Amino acid sequence: MNPAHPLPSEKQLALKSAIREIPDFPKKGILFYDITTLLKDPMSFSVILGELAAPYKEAGIRKVVAIEARGFIFGAPLAHHLRAGFVPIRKPGKLPSDVYESTYSLEYGNSTIAVHRDAIARGERVLLVDDLLATGGTMAAAVDLVKRLGGEIFGLAFLVELTDLKGRDKLKGYDIRSLIQY
Amino acid sequence: MNPAHPLPSEKQLALKSAIREIPDFPKKGILFYDITTLLKDPMSFSVILGELAAPYKEAGIRKVVAIEARGFIFGAPLAHHLRAGFVPIRKPGKLPSDVYESTYSLEYGNSTIAVHRDAIARGERVLLVDDLLATGGTMAAAVDLVKRLGGEIFGLAFLVELTDLKGRDKLKGYDIRSLIQY
Numbered sequence: 393m394n395p396a397h398p399l400p401s402e403k404q405l406a407l408k409s410a411i412r413e414i415p416d417f418p419k420k421g422i423l424f425y426d427i428t429t430l431l432k433d434p435m436s437f438s439v440i441l442g443e444l445a446a447p448y449k450e451a452g453i454r455k456v457v458a459i460e461a462r463g464f465i466f467g468a469p470l471a472h473h474l475r476a477g478f479v480p481i482r483k484p485g486k487l488p489s490d491v492y493e494s495t496y497s498l499e500y501g502n503s504t505i506a507v508h509r510d511a512i513a514r515g516e517r518v519l520l521v522d523d524l525l526a527t528g529g530t531m532a533a534a535v536d537l538v539k540r541l542g543g544e545i546f547g548l549a550f551l552v553e554l555t556d557l558k559g560r561d562k563l564k565g566y567d568i569r570s571l572i573q574y
Numbered sequence: 575m576n577p578a579h580p581l582p583s584e585k586q587l588a589l590k591s592a593i594r595e596i597p598d599f600p601k602k603g604i605l606f607y608d609i610t611t612l613l614k615d616p617m618s619f620s621v622i623l624g625e626l627a628a629p630y631k632e633a634g635i636r637k638v639v640a641i642e643a644r645g646f647i648f649g650a651p652l653a654h655h656l657r658a659g660f661v662p663i664r665k666p667g668k669l670p671s672d673v674y675e676s677t678y679s680l681e682y683g684n685s686t687i688a689v690h691r692d693a694i695a696r697g698e699r700v701l702l703v704d705d706l707l708a709t710g711g712t713m714a715a716a717v718d719l720v721k722r723l724g725g726e727i728f729g730l731a732f733l734v735e736l737t738d739l740k741g742r743d744k745l746k747g748y749d750i751r752s753l754i755q756y
Binding site: 433441461466468477478479482485486487511512 | 594600606608610611613614616619620623642643644646647648651653654658659660661662667668669670671690692693694
């Protein structure tokens with residue numbers, strides 16, 4: 393379960409020290425990694441954006457696709473940095489034109505995400521971005537959407553990965569990178 | 575009602591041509607300005623981020639505050655560009671630590687937004703960002719939150735302003751800039 397592309401441990405430690413750990417959120421027994429303390433520090437925010445973008449600089453990424461809402465915080469600067477277009481994946485009812493939707497299972501019940509049908513042209517090279525890789529269900533649904541649009545998925549990038557939840561198992565065959573592993 | 579800092583009209587026209595107009599969304603009689611067609615074009619996205627950031631380059635902005643979810647798409651790259659920290663304002667229940675909340679009126683009913691109490695230090699210079707200035711209710715609630723944290727509000731920046739809705743009237747006394755006016 394070791395990630396294929398770990399950050400050096402001293403860099404990870406520095407970033408982890410800027411992340412606030414909150415027990416029992418959103419419910420009893422869950423330890424929540426609060427990244428707002430990292431985002432509000434200009435140096436940390438700059439470091440993570442640089443590290444997230446670095447592997448893709450020469451990759452010819454045409455679209456950066458990010459998942460509402462926290463994914464936008466990383467996906468939008470990455471798109472700008474890589475000179476790619478930005479594509480939001482959103483909750484149903486938020487995107488005003490024709491969409492594809494994908495539904496996935498949560499611990500209790502289901503959730504659905506949507507993308508505009510004209511967001512990606514067939515064959516365009518795509519990077520998908522989100523803040524957190526947990527069980528991988530949301531990203532697997534996002535991958536499904538990009539494939540239906542004909543996008544060529546170059547990689548999946550996350551700020552944080554919870555390795556015990558084995559999200560990589562749901563995303564087999566893709567290049568997955570995360571900066572911080574717990 | 576002319577905005578104080580308009581973009582030259584040929585630049586506005588170029589950006590408007592990249593925005594898709596969708597009648598009757600989210601409901602009958604509303605003309606929705608869909609910015610996803612602008613975001614997915616790397617050149618347009620780069621132009622708007624550059625134009626949004628330009629007035630604040632030497633302003634000593636310490637925190638860029640953006641409102642969930644579309645505000646993140648502009649606020650996060652702006653924070654990076656201005657070497658400021660990024661602060662998300664979110665729907666209630668999303669932020670895991672101690673928050674302040676502010677409630678404002680919508681056409682039907684109310685809505686509430688929240689910010690972490692430690693997001694801004696007293697006296698820090700703040701830029702608030704959102705995609706759209708309509709009636710100004712959401713941004714007025716965000717201004718209220720930043721003031722309760724003791725932030726010094728330097729300005730309010732929007733991509734699009736619907737001038738007929740007179741949002742500026744709710745935000746008197748602040749420096750307001752929008753790139754595109756309808």
